[in-house]
Amino acid sequence: MEKIGVAIVDDQNLFRQSLALLINSVEEFTLVTDSPGGQEFLNILKTTPAQVNVAVIDMDMPGMNGIELNKALHEQYPDIKVIILSVHVNEALITKMINAGAASYLAKNCDKDELILAINTVHKTGFYFNNDALNAIRNSANHKNNSQTILSGLQIALTRREKQVLELICKEFNNAEIADQLYLSVRTVEGHRNNLIIKTNCRNTAGLVLFAIKFGLFEIHF
Structure with missing residues (x-):
């Protein structure tokens, strides 16, 4: 190991x-x-x-x-x-x-x-x-009702597949697990993850999760 x-x-x-x-x-x-x-x-x-x-x-x-x-x-x-x-x-x-x-x-x-x-x-x-x-x-998102407005203002258009990948990232799936879940190759998943990072101007996976929660693309459940 x-x-x-x-x-x-x-x-x-x-x-x-x-x-x-x-x-x-x-x-x-x-x-x-x-x-x-x-x-x-x-x-x-x-x-x-x-x-x-x-x-x-x-x-x-x-x-x-x-x-x-x-x-x-x-x-x-x-x-x-x-x-x-x-x-x-x-x-x-x-x-x-x-x-x-x-x-x-x-x-x-x-x-x-x-x-x-x-x-x-x-x-x-x-x-x-x-x-x-x-x-x-x-709490950094402040008012959830404003999230979609801010998202539109950023002019970020995520594809349906990118949203699926982002949701699974937020659920702590790694690339191999996402590939298995969506019937994709690991390389394709890596491509979607990199595209998400570029589109959202995030630094890494943690930043993607922050972005998804902040703009209402993923719900937090305690």
Whole structure:
């Protein structure tokens, strides 16, 4: 079984070391590196970028903070999925980070089982949103009645197939599962996903889900 390569970036030594022990205890994970800062992590990636699938990064760090590191990772290493782990859990920041390319946003006091679930889900589907994140996305839409007007104003026309693919993405289906569901090839599904990202001007799969919820193309059920 191919393991998920995980990196940890956090300046708090005890927290980072404890998190490293947790990652090493999970059979399907392999800890690639744990770094005390963003620049240190970027320096490591120059030699081992392909080994990191998911990066769990803190928001508050000296030097390069989580916002800056997330931006750098998205620009330089777009295949690495970013999970933000922060003491700051507010709707504006959650939505901002997802818009900026983060695949998930978790509170630092989350349960270890949720973190393990988030890493697995992000690796499989490209995003993981818990109720806090979903509420933030829903509230960022403000008034649902205005959604279709805004969507029309953006002049975005999604085909019936693209809407089907987008709905299945929101339901956490990966490309192979969507292909099976819609009787398409995986390559065709990948094409639809890429077209959706281009049309909606989103950064990644997490951004697509945010877009779908914000503009009323997918209903949130708690």
